[in-house]
Every structure is written in C-alpha cells, then in structure tokens.
Amino acid sequence: MAECINLADIDAAVSCVDYDNAGGLMSRVIYGYWDDVATWPTKPAPTAGTGSTTTPLTLAAAGAWVGDVVMKTGKRAYKMEFTDENGEFTMTDQGEVGGESVLYQLDLVRAKINNVIFGFMNATRGRKMFFIVTDKNGVNYLMGDEINAAKKVAGDAVTTGRAGSDLNKVPLRFTYICPRNLVYEGDTEDLLTASSGV
Numbered sequence: 001m002a003e004c005i006n007l008a009d010i011d012a013a014v015s016c017v018d019y020d021n022a023g024g025l026m027s028r029v030i031y032g033y034w035d036d037v038a039t040w041p042t043k044p045a046p047t048a049g050t051g052s053t054t055t056p057l058t059l060a061a062a063g064a065w066v067g068d069v070v071m072k073t074g075k076r077a078y079k080m081e082f083t084d085e086n087g088e089f090t091m092t093d094q095g096e097v098g099g100e101s102v103l104y105q106l107d108l109v110r111a112k113i114n115n116v117i118f119g120f121m122n123a124t125r126g127r128k129m130f131f132i133v134t135d136k137n138g139v140n141y142l143m144g145d146e147i148n149a150a151k152k153v154a155g156d157a158v159t160t161g162r163a164g165s166d167l168n169k170v171p172l173r174f175t176y177i178c179p180r181n182l183v184y185e186g187d188t189e190d191l192l193t194a195s196s197g198v
Helices: 115-124
Strands: 025-033 037-039 078-081 087-094 101-111 129-135 140-143 169-178
Touching (some): 025 087, 101 140, 129 169
16 A cells, blocks of 8 residues: 555644644634635645655645635635634545544634624635634634535524624534645645736
C-alpha cells in the first residue's frame, strides 16, 4: 500500500503559540456564491517522484488546503458580521467504512430581524455558497470546493423573543461535506475586491 502521509511524534504543543487556545469564532465570516469562484484550492497530495515512487505528506501538510480561493473576473466575496459569541463551527465525521466524509457545519446568530438579513436569507436559499470561517485562534476553515458547495439548511427559528430581555434574532445554519478535515491557509483579502485577472 502506498504511503500517503508520514506519521510523526505529536508533542503537547507543536510550538509556543499552541499553548494559546481561545474558544469561539471571530464575529465575521467571508462568503460568496460558489459559481463566482474561478479557482479553488486543492486537497493535499503526495509529491510524485521518479517511476512509481511518491514522497508522503507531513502531518502539517496533510491538514491544509493547497492554494487560494480566486474569484472570477468582476466578482468578489463579501463579509458578514454576526453577533459576538453567537457563532459555532463544527466538523463531524460521518459515513460508513470506505465512504467516510466530514460534515462541516456553521451556526451563527444575527441579532435583530431586518430586511437586509431577510434579503441574505432569500439570496442564499437554494444557492451554492462558500464560506471562510475564522476561529478566535486565527485559524481559517473553508466551506466549499470545486465539487461541493456549502448550502443553507433548516436551523432554529427566527424569533422576536418572548420577554423584553430576550434577543430578537435570526439564526442561520450552513453545511458542507468534505472528504477530509482541512484548514485554509490561503488568501482572505484579495478575494474581497472585484477580480480583474482570471
């Protein structure tokens, strides 16, 4: 069997900054229409050598997308702010042996019902989307690839709240299925400006 990933010792902390660990998400996500993307990052793969030999991936390389999300000419991604400490991103293993995958799920809450957030809900209903989510450790996660898109799914109800102290809120849920657990180390700035190149 071909060696795809080299095993290695994993210490309690790989580097000094690994001792810093904050829970939660930054209260901002990057999003866009899936079909506005020109180029997607690729899944990590061993390097082909001479003949039938390959160089296996390191553990670090095996856990990250390779490349950037690049938008089509004239298209861009957008930012959305949501209520702080009201967002959660999860990755859940699923599937039977031989068909395992990972369910990425983004849940967030936007405080206060208004026409703009309803417009966002209507714009994303039934549409293929992508999201870049950042946790409070500064790690990015990409929901969407060249084959599979993120999609809005049913979540908790939009609510005005019952008592005066309740939060008037719009909960949102998006899911994406990926074959692997991967972080995104690519661009999160240039894609926010309309592309003029691809």
